[in-house]
Amino acid sequence: xxxxxxxxxxxxxxxxxxxxxxxxxxxxxxxxxxxxxxxxxxxxxxxxxxxxxxxxxxxxxxxxxxxxxxxxxxxxxxxxxxxxxxxxxxxxxxxxxxxxxxxxxxxxxxxxxxxxxxxxxxxxxxxxxxxxxxxxxxxxxxxxxxxx
Numbered sequence: 001x002x003x004x005x006x007x008x009x010x011x012x013x014x015x016x017x018x019x020x021x022x023x024x025x026x027x028x029x030x031x032x033x034x035x036x037x038x039x040x041x042x043x044x045x046x047x048x049x050x051x052x053x054x055x056x057x058x059x060x061x062x063x064x065x066x067x068x069x070x071x072x073x074x075x076x077x078x079x080x081x082x083x084x085x086x087x088x089x090x091x092x093x094x095x096x097x098x099x100x101x102x103x104x105x106x107x108x109x110x111x112x113x114x115x116x117x118x119x120x121x122x123x124x125x126x127x128x129x130x131x132x133x134x135x136x137x138x139x140x141x142x143x144x145x146x147x148x
Contacts, residue, residue: 001027001062002028002030002062003028003030004061005029005031005063009040010068011112014066032047032053051107055082055083062107063085064107064110070110071109074086083107084105084106085107086108093122100132
């Protein structure tokens with residue numbers, strides 16, 4: 001599985017730490033930027049690059065995107081058909097598991113200003129190892145999302 005990463009200046013530092021962590025775990029990474037922290041960058045420029053790739057191959061790729069809150073980044077990603085971005089900025093990890101089990105989230109959007117590195121890494125590890133349940137009710141709901 002390929003994991004696409006993207007963010008902005010607010011998420012840059014966390015993106016770089018996560019990239020190193022994922023590579024050490026043997027994952028294949030495609031970094032959609034930014035390549036450096038620049039306060040004048042605009043997150044949609046980078047998030048679009050990741051989301052379009054995930055929309056093309058929803059079953060074999062995933063994405064992790066980074067911003068100050070993760071909210072705007074998720075809004076950009078969710079504009080693509082087939083992309084289901086879930087936002088996490090701390091708190092119970094149950095929401096991470098549910099984003100995969102119930103919603104088959106294929107992008108995890110992290111709020112870097114609200115997460116410590118170890119919290120982000122725990123959330124990512126859980127998200128990457130949690131499978132979609134495939135239950136009929138969840139499949140039905142995802143299909144309704146796709147028809148919108």
